[in-house]
Amino acid sequence: MAYTVVGKSVRRVDAVAKVTGKAKYTDDFSERNMLVGKILHSPYAHALVKSIDVSKAKALPGVEAVLTYKDLPDIRYATAIPGIIEAIATDDVTVAELKYGTAGHPYSLEENHRDKEDRNILTRKARFVGDNIAAVVAVDDLTASKALKLIEVEYEELEVLTSTDAALKEGAPLIHDDCEGNILSSHGYEIGNLEEALQESDHVIEGEYETSIVQHCHLENQVSHAYVDSDRRIVIMTSTQIPHIVRRIVAQSLGISWGRVRVIKPYIGGGFGNKQDVCIEPLNAAMSLAVGGRPVRLELSREEAMIDTRTRHAFKFKIRTGINNDGKINGIHISAVSNTGAYASHGHSIASSGGGKFRYLYPTKALKYDPITVYTNLPVAGAMRGYGTPQIFFAFESHIEDIAKKLNLDPIEIRKKNVVKEGHVDPLSKNTIRSCSIRECIDKGRELIKWDAKKALYKNQTGDIRRGLGMACFSYASGTYPVALELAGARIVMNQDGSVQLQLGATEIGQGSDTVFAQMVSEVLGIPMYMVHVISTQDTDITPFDTGSYASRQTYVSGMAVEKAALEVKKKVLAFASSMTDIPAHLLDLKEQSVVFKDSGEKVLGLEVVAMQSYYDRVNAEPITSDVSNNARINAIPFGVTFTEVEVDMKTGKIKILEIYNVHDSGKIVNPLLAEGQVHGGVSMAIGYALSEQLLFDEKTGKPLNNNLLDYKLPTIMDTPDIGAAFVEKEDPTGPFGVKSLGEPPIVSPAPAIRNAVLDATEVAFNRIPMNPQRVFEKFKEKGLI
């Protein structure tokens, strides 16, 4: 379809605020006499607290409160005013004993579909280095830091389980008493008859692949402010992707009714999934309650944030694939072990989601997925951009490359032979592939990198510097349907001048959602972008309900709510104009700030005339608004491919990316400039995943070795090559304006493409990432190349 604003690279609605320093983030706000909260982290990865003595810390001048698992304020009573507001107790347990789940998923009415509730606000059993043992509230940073040092804790050390192998060993100590074998879940799926499919195949090829623990490294660390307001309600301003879920989880963690919590989300400095979790808000609320509701600021340092928020799950895969001589895959068996660390957080959902989204790319007669998610004494793994797919696609897209090599098949042709076609219905989710341009994406990528010419050029290299080409494909999803609820809310109020305020439950986290939503409203109402005023802040007291920013669901799922809200406003405007002119509403349309005849485009009334009348007509006044909710019981599957060319220094193990292109089938692109930005960011994050990033731990003690930005090897501008972004735009019939998701997809396929290019250059298969110089050097040595 032809659009006026949708599809244009209009300026971000928040760009000026951000380049002038006017955009306010959580810690840019302040309350008078704000106190400072700090956390005492466990130095042991697995230990019981035998005793805690806080008397010295409490005695330090300037210390307002010290909290331990023993003496968390019992909020259910602390916020009650006898005779006015009754305490609301959910059950008989104290707050200190209350366990809650932290993952930013919509609540489920089915108990067995809820996240594992395995966390206390403060614990008496440390399960990773960094676990929260105690906390202090003091007048300033320095006093709070001093007080932490005065808390005396006696620990009884337990056996430390840093690997999934150790955690799964018979007789291994239990990290959580109620979790046998340290296995959080092993739920998988099987489609068709795997053994039969493998037997029918000309070849059964096996491979093993491994990914490591990485961290989000959003520039703004977790930070929140909490206080009790004049109505005895707990107010939390926080850097989150999921304000409505934070509200629920804080209430659950404190055992109070949900309406007594108010969460405000201003601009946030990146999230990438780490803020689709509730890490600090319950403790921050408890801190404020411990000091009579006074405002308390809780900000994690970078070193804290890198171990005490969330990480990406490390996976180990074993794959068996049955394939015919012609390259047709008959059956795939994937076993996966996922390391979720000390607490469940998103837990097994990561493994399930990876296995679920993978299914769309290569439908086969038989597919068996056996994942297990295992607790260990490492930091907690949770949601991170891609949510299980970077892991499984690294494994399978490496594996299919190995198969092609082994059977002497063309790596592009083998993929083209097996990729899904439009009309395919997934046997488990029942989601239908209604648009699919993966073949066109492959062709485009092949052309961009000049695959054929370079392939011929790089045959039989022997020098110290070798070049190679690689590619890899992916499939994803737009939101979580049918796994979880996909509810989104939008509200529009038309002002007297015909401009509108747009209020959303979906959160702008840097990805540009506020801008694309404004474009949608601008498109539907025929008004310029500057007449759409987006209210960027979410406040759970005011904002429509939306589960938040995650699962690449904003443009698709929340976009549906926005389109619906705008269409309702349009309908009301036309009806009002009709009442003013006696022209039937169905003959009218909105264009260029005017009510016009649909057929001729002739102007009937200025929009501002209708808007003004809707406010002040003495008889018919009724301001035009809409307030909608949309439950998206549908999904659209985006696809894409990475093509890359690398140069490998055979003497030092250094891998240099010469060219890299991501080509995406994300349906209609609402804003090409912002879309490219998503691709750039995702690809660069994936380059770090492939080549340099890895959180390291001492194997014996579980102590982190590089939880800072210097030693972690986050790519700088000098480490990042030029990144090419391209799109094959085919509108998906289900999405608003034909869109499919794009936020997470760019991170999925670059790592295996880089790995495959290194294989092409060197004949060495790296089945474990990152391929940092040390690991490459060691492997070259092992292979006798050095």
Next chain:
Amino acid sequence: MYKRIAFTVNGKAYNFEVDVRESLLDVLRSHLGFTGAKQGCGVGECGACSVLIDGVPTDTCIYLAVWADGKEIRTIEGVAEKNGELSEVQKAFVDEGAVQCGFCTPGLVLTTTALKESGKDYTREELKRELSGHLCRCTGYQNILKAAEKSLEGHVCTCVDSPHYKGE
């Protein structure tokens, strides 16, 4: 221990007492309200807290406030014209799509401003090196580099060795 210091921020003079242990970032953000400077690491790794001190991009999280005595400080709040018009650098960041979450943006705009105002020529690689003290996790640096190049139009040379770095 407190010490009286005097400096200017965006042309306005300040004269007051600071705790000698406080960083310039703390003083700018908490006492003076210049919240455009962000804290991303607190130890000089990420560049989000950069301001210009006598024209030089500096990480204020590891720069003591007392060291700023007698200096001219420029923060992101002082980059646009007084009438609100964006500077060339700010316009370039907006137009090139160099902004996503925006947390690293103030520091990058300031460093680019310093490069532009230096009047020196830079190769693309040198430009990258000058900007490499700023970490960004959203953009993959692509559009940031484009914005910086556009800001320095006429000062980005294609020669391999610019005079700027000779002898290093």
